[in-house]
Amino acid sequence: MHTQSAVLGGNRLVDVVTEALELGRTAARGGRCATYIPELANADPASVAIAVSTLAGEEVALGDTAVRFTLQSVSKVFALACVLQRGDPHLWERVQMEPSGDAFHSIVRLEEEQGRPRNPFINAGAIVVSAHLSGSDGKARIEALRQFLRRASGSGVARFDVDEAVYRSECVTGFRNRALANYMKHFGVLEDPDVAVDVYFRQCAMLVDVAELARTGLFLANAGEDPITRNRLLTPRDNRTIVALMATCGLYDEVGRFAVRVGIPAKSGVSGGVLGVIPGHMTVACYGPALGPAGNSLAAMTMLEFIMNRLSLSVFEPR
Numbered sequence: 414m415h416t417q418s419a420v421l422g423g424n425r426l427v428d429v430v431t432e433a434l435e436l437g438r439t440a441a442r443g444g445r446c447a448t449y450i451p452e453l454a455n456a457d458p459a460s461v462a463i464a465v466s467t468l469a470g471e472e473v474a475l476g477d478t479a480v481r482f483t484l485q486s487v488s489k490v491f492a493l494a495c496v497l498q499r500g501d502p503h504l505w506e507r508v509q510m511e512p513s514g515d516a517f518h519s520i521v522r523l524e525e526e527q528g529r530p531r532n533p534f535i536n537a538g539a540i541v542v543s544a545h546l547s548g549s550d551g552k553a554r555i556e557a558l559r560q561f562l563r564r565a566s567g568s569g570v571a572r573f574d575v576d577e578a579v580y581r582s583e584c585v586t587g588f589r590n591r592a593l594a595n596y597m598k599h600f601g602v603l604e605d606p607d608v609a610v611d612v613y614f615r616q617c618a619m620l621v622d623v624a625e626l627a628r629t630g631l632f633l634a635n636a637g638e639d640p641i642t643r644n645r646l647l648t649p650r651d652n653r654t655i656v657a658l659m660a661t662c663g664l665y666d667e668v669g670r671f672a673v674r675v676g677i678p679a680k681s682g683v684s685g686g687v688l689g690v691i692p693g694h695m696t697v698a699c700y701g702p703a704l705g706p707a708g709n710s711l712a713a714m715t716m717l718e719f720i721m722n723r724l725s726l727s728v729f730e731p732r
């Protein structure tokens with residue numbers, strides 16, 4: 414296939430991914446599952462999975478691929494895509510495009526910056542994006558996001574159901590997110606904070622497996638067009654915006670280290686999922702709920718670092 418000859422050199426994709434998985438399993442031993450959403454603490458910290466989808470249609474999925482996990486912050490990428498797709502003129506008046514250098518749930522800069530979040534991938538920014546999903550109520554907005562995800566996933570098989578236990582678990586503990594939303598309401602950045610937070614909690618609780626995640630994100634590696642179905646999800650310009658924001662804001666206060674070690678646009682979530690995008694080539698989705706100190710999956714960091722270095726895919730190196 415084109416991808417193999419262009420990117421893999423003498424390597425077989427399945428061999429590189431197999432080796433990465435073994436390293437990921439070892440790395441996972443050093444981390445812990447998130448507990449601040451109590452339901453996430455029930456995940457098996459030893460489970461690790463990885464899936465690659467290439468623009469040429471090649472798919473490799475290895476490890477604990479049957480495990481379904483909630484998208485959490487990875488959903489922020491798709492919610493932003495769903496909003497940009499319909500050309501929302503006001504979003505960038507309400508959300509900035511700069512890395513924050515703070516933890517994902519931090520509130521500190523909101524006071525200094527009049528309630529306008531630093532970027533759409535920290536929690537405050539993502540809650541604003543959720544408020545811009547189309548629909549008259551929360552249910553309609555989640556349905557709009559689900560339809561977008563189904564279309565992006567190509568097959569029509571992926572369901573993106575909400576895990577009700579995880580959703581409820583975040584509802585009863587999510588006071589920081591409610592604080593962020595109420596604070597933004599004070600500055601006029603949000604209209605209805607309760608609905609925005611409810612939509613945000615539901616999108617975070619949508620279920621996927623690694624293969625679905627890699628496949629659903631494939632348009633991001635192909636200038637907004639699904640390379641398999643030829644469905645256009647985003648304009649090339651909006652797609653570039655999202656991928657650039659993944660590269661600069663996708664791993665919160667660990668984004669610099671990730672750029673150095675791995676060197677690709679990516680988005681992480683506290684359930685242990687990470688979606689990596691290699692523009693023009695492929696997506697890599699990883700799962701490993703054992704997290705490091707910055708709240709990112711240790712297995713995912715290790716697997717992505719190994720693959721990008723082995724195949725020289727860092728976007729900061731010449732090909």
Ligand code: DON
Pocket residue numbers: 484485486487517518536583590614617681682683684708709
């Ligand atoms: O809002 C929260 O705290 C979670 N629903 C999502 C946070 C998250 O995934 C941050 N990622 N590393």
